[in-house]
Amino acid sequence: MTSPSAAHELLRARGADTIDHPGGTLLSHLDRVEARLAAWGARDDLRLAGLCHAFYGTDGFAESLLPLERRADLAAAVGPAAEELVYFYASCDRDFSYPGLAAGDGLFRDRFTGEEFVPTARQRADFAELTAANELDVLAVNAVFRQRYRTPLLRLFTRWRPLLGEAAYADVRGLLSMTVDERRAFLRRLRRGAVHTGTVSRIEPWGVFVDLGGVDGMINAAELSWERYEDYADVVSVGEELEVEVVDVDLDRERISLSRKALLPDPWPAFAREAPGRVVTGPVTKVVPFGVFVCVADGIEGLVHADALGGVLPAEGEELTVEVVGVELPARRVRLVPRR
Numbered sequence: 373m374t375s376p377s378a379a380h381e382l383l384r385a386r387g388a389d390t391i392d393h394p395g396g397t398l399l400s401h402l403d404r405v406e407a408r409l410a411a412w413g414a415r416d417d418l419r420l421a422g423l424c425h426a427f428y429g430t431d432g433f434a435e436s437l438l439p440l441e442r443r444a445d446l447a448a449a450v451g452p453a454a455e456e457l458v459y460f461y462a463s464c465d466r467d468f469s470y471p472g473l474a475a476g477d478g479l480f481r482d483r484f485t486g487e488e489f490v491p492t493a494r495q496r497a498d499f500a501e502l503t504a505a506n507e508l509d510v511l512a513v514n515a516v517f518r519q520r521y522r523t524p525l526l527r528l529f530t531r532w533r534p535l536l537g538e539a540a541y542a543d544v545r546g547l548l549s550m551t552v553d554e555r556r557a558f559l560r561r562l563r564r565g566a567v568h569t570g571t572v573s574r575i576e577p578w579g580v581f582v583d584l585g586g587v588d589g590m591i592n593a594a595e596l597s598w599e600r601y602e603d604y605a606d607v608v609s610v611g612e613e614l615e616v617e618v619v620d621v622d623l624d625r626e627r628i629s630l631s632r633k634a635l636l637p638d639p640w641p642a643f644a645r646e647a648p649g650r651v652v653t654g655p656v657t658k659v660v661p662f663g664v665f666v667c668v669a670d671g672i673e674g675l676v677h678a679d680a681l682g683g684v685l686p687a688e689g690e691e692l693t694v695e696v697v698g699v700e701l702p703a704r705r706v707r708l709v710p711r712r
């Protein structure tokens with residue numbers, strides 16, 4: 373019969389209780405990984421895989437308890453499904469597989485066979501949660517490792533946010549985010565205009581939050597893109613890595629305002645040089661009492677006055693052919709007249 377007790381019996385028979393590990397003995401580490409997965413609500417097969425994930429070694433921990441030709445021994449103790457998870461976890465070529473793990477079409481390389489393939493959604497989610505449970509346990513009990521690896525691991529798990537359950541990600545943030553003192557020191561070091569690399573941690577109706585290594589800053593709608601968009605998710609996605617510029621730091625409220633747009637090419641100067649006299653067709657983006665705004669280029673809208681339309685205003689979304697008759701670059705204004 374497969375069970376945790378059978379797994380423990382095999383672990384002790386293979387010496388897991390005597391092998392040193394950064395989190396204590398290997399067996400104590402494995403027990404804590406299984407307990408963490410249980411606290412996250414993981415299913416039984418994944419919990420057993422967490423308990424046994426070191427049987428074939430890993431790309432980061434070379435110690436192996438069983439040779440691959442004895443996979444049947446582990447399957448007899450934990451069942452075929454859990455054993456497959458253990459093999460999948462152990463087989464990961466991390467340098468190759470980690471960057472694309474959160475993508476639906478990202479390739480995974482088996483370091484034992486060299487085979488490359490696209491994992492299923494379940495495989496990717498299981499791998500992410502098992503990795504998170506494993507790494508969080510080490511950092512929770514080893515202060516040196518926490519200091520050294522907290523920031524890169526937080527960035528990794530933020531990129532993998534779509535693969536992690538709510539409980540797992542809350543644990544990640546709780547353990548790896550900055551302390552109050554660290555956060556305040558970080559905020560004091562930030563300077564307006566500085567460029568940082570961060571990872572999109574969440575998207576809310578009021579803005580896009582970017583993790584800068586344990587503390588979040590926010591990009592509001594106006595600072596996300598020069599181009600017009602309907603939804604934040606049309607421009608960025610959770611887990612995506614971004615370069616952002618610091619717009620403002622509010623030390624009292626501990627808020628960081630960021631801009632993605634500031635680091636993108638500004639379309640206005642070229643438009644101001646080349647557009648006057650051009651006839652373009654674009655959608656009406658906004659209807660106001662004094663006229664309509666029309667999208668005439670990516671990120672650029674112009675105004676057609678109501679009197680030029682004879683008082684009949686087209687509806688939002690309707691296509692309108694217009695001529696660019698003037699561009700005021702400092703004010704970012706474009707004057708348009710309708711054309712047939």
